[in-house]
Amino acid sequence: MSRSLKKGPFVDVKLLKKVKNLKPATAGVIKTWARRSQVSPEMVGFTFGVHNGKQHLEVLVSEEMVGHRLGEFSPTKKFVRHGGKMQKEIEAKKAESEIAAAKAAKEAPAAAPAAK
Numbered sequence: 001m002s003r004s005l006k007k008g009p010f011v012d013v014k015l016l017k018k019v020k021n022l023k024p025a026t027a028g029v030i031k032t033w034a035r036r037s038q039v040s041p042e043m044v045g046f047t048f049g050v051h052n053g054k055q056h057l058e059v060l061v062s063e064e065m066v067g068h069r070l071g072e073f074s075p076t077k078k079f080v081r082h083g084g085k086m087q088k089e090i091e092a093k094k095a096e097s098e099i100a101a102a103k104a105a106k107e108a109p110a111a112a113p114a115a116k
Helices: 013-023 085-115
Strands: 030-031 047-051 056-060
Touching: 013 030, 047 085
Parallel strands: 030 047
Antiparallel strands: 047 056
């Protein structure tokens, strides 16, 4: 359920106060733990360090982000790829073929001047 229009968007008071006192060009990174705060138009151009539970991830706010929450841009879980043993074998074969192609490309220009 969305927030009532009567109440307006939720922006952490401390965060809004920090933004109003600074200018985007000289602000640097503004660290915050307020992941639930919505991005307001005053925040455009600022860089926020949004905490993800372990560290602060830098988020540069653009116009497209207005209305979204800061937490949306700082994922809390690290994606570990799917696959396992079969996926590793496929990736190893792909890496070998790329190395072979690079060696072949390297040898081809060296052989061309010798033919003249």
